[in-house]
Amino acid sequence: MVLAGGSGFIGQSLSPFLLSKNYELIVLTRAESDHRGAVRNVHWDGKTLDDWLEFVNGAFAVVNLTGRSINCRHTPENRREIIDSRVNSVRVLGQAIARCAQPPKAFVQIAGVGIYGDKGKRICDETASPGDDFVTKVCEKWEAAFDSVDAPNTRKVLFRLGVVLGPSGGFLELLSKLTRWFLGGHVGSGRQYSVFNVTSPNPVTNAELMRELRRALHRPWSPPVPEFAARIGSWLMGTEANLALVSQRCIPKRFLEKGFSFRFPELRSALANVYPNQ
Template sequence: METTRRVVLAGGSGFLGRSLAQVLEARGYEVIILTRSPAPGSAREVAWDGRTLGDWCARLEGAVAVVNLTGRSVDCRYTLENRREILSSRLDSVRVLGEAIRRCATPPSVSVQAASLAIYGNSGEAVRDESSPPGEGFSVDVCRQWEQAFAEQRSPGTRQVLLRIGFALGRDGGALGSLARLARWGLGGTVGSGQQYVSWLHLDDLNALFLRAIEHPSMHGVYNATGPSPVTNAEFMRTLRHVLRRPWSPPAPAWAVRVGARLLGTEAELALSGRRGLPQRLMAEGFQFRHTDLSEALEDLLGTRHAPAAAKSASA
């Protein structure tokens, strides 16, 4: 099979995958989405289970890149069953993609793995870059095993890039929509102490990072895929209220967050923990973020200046 401008998105039917697929197609790539529930008759959606080899493997042959976005959402109660699924969904997909790549006569030029800044744990005010050690806890343990599994899938014909993604802000999915609804309902106050850091980035910049990982042969290894201007939760919520033209909202103390999380079927640590991540490697390599001011980014996404996301150059 001849090399094409094909990019395979594993687990590409979610929030990040849908947005990235649009950007890739606008740049002339053929996009193939590996999903457990392909749309009937879809030419670009291909069935896979995220665990076993199958007919989908042929789509990797001669591809430009494979991007793995697979992983069960962590927005749930951390029961034993959910913990197992959170971990297995990540490890299984990494390993089966690695096996499929090794079987290719013409393997993808690059394998891009989506990971998480959660590897640094609840790190308080300490700045965390790619050289910082992991933190502690369940989420950290998942991230460590996840990254180790990816590192073990080395193939001589395929460059590897791992992106530790922060809090991605977008219009059509992710957590920002939920936070905006709460703020509009008068529930957009500071969460817990408000001192936990939010390492955010605009979805346009995240898509540009994916494109850069695909198109720049010099990019390899682990990168913090987050913006250069992390803020505290108190500042984030204050800015969100300002952009939405909402008055002061009552703070949500930690005990109330824990009660609310249990009622909503999620974990309080998702809101009460934070990390002050910086994209040190990207900045050293000259990557230019388009959105570095939180107020401007939120206004772009939630304010009056709504415009469809366009394909941006991934050039530094």
């Protein structure tokens, strides 16, 4: 199994699970190659074919997690890096698969529910129309690159991720810090929806998320964060307020149609798993 960009937050959570299923794991990373340990780290730059190609040939599957974080100020330079890091990695992995004598059985590409833009309370399944903001444009270019990959002998699967919950990184790490400091009030109107784990069948509003997070961390109350304060705070933290203010109320229609069983279908049980000792 090859995880491209597997040294990040999601990859570090996914790797132990795959190892528990007895997969041999190759992580393509910008760090130096390191073949010691259960996970073999192989250097790549995310845009150029190189020696890492040999690990794609004969792999059971390739999962691409590569992409510069959008949790930053969206300056012209950062916008270019956000797009290029995603598009270039998809293209070069497609080129690698095309050169394989024994191509992987599956190419799983991670994208995002940000493609739907700010939909407020409207429910979005996989057929919902795209939005018109910057994150939407990122996702459209990302998915277009994946769609253009010609891999007739490899199954292609696209996952649009919602917000991923975990104790050691991602969106929840920041929210948990703010909540511990009694700054865990809802953001803006509190009516924008957050979605979990590609994705939870039960999306919740931002207000519901923060209420459950305060409960999990034993912080009974925090003042709400009005939109203007969220914008000021985001600027001070070097990120974009819209990442917290836009709303995607998504449901995993196709997973539900296939009868997929969710281990943590409700937010409260998911947070109890993330914070078991609270």
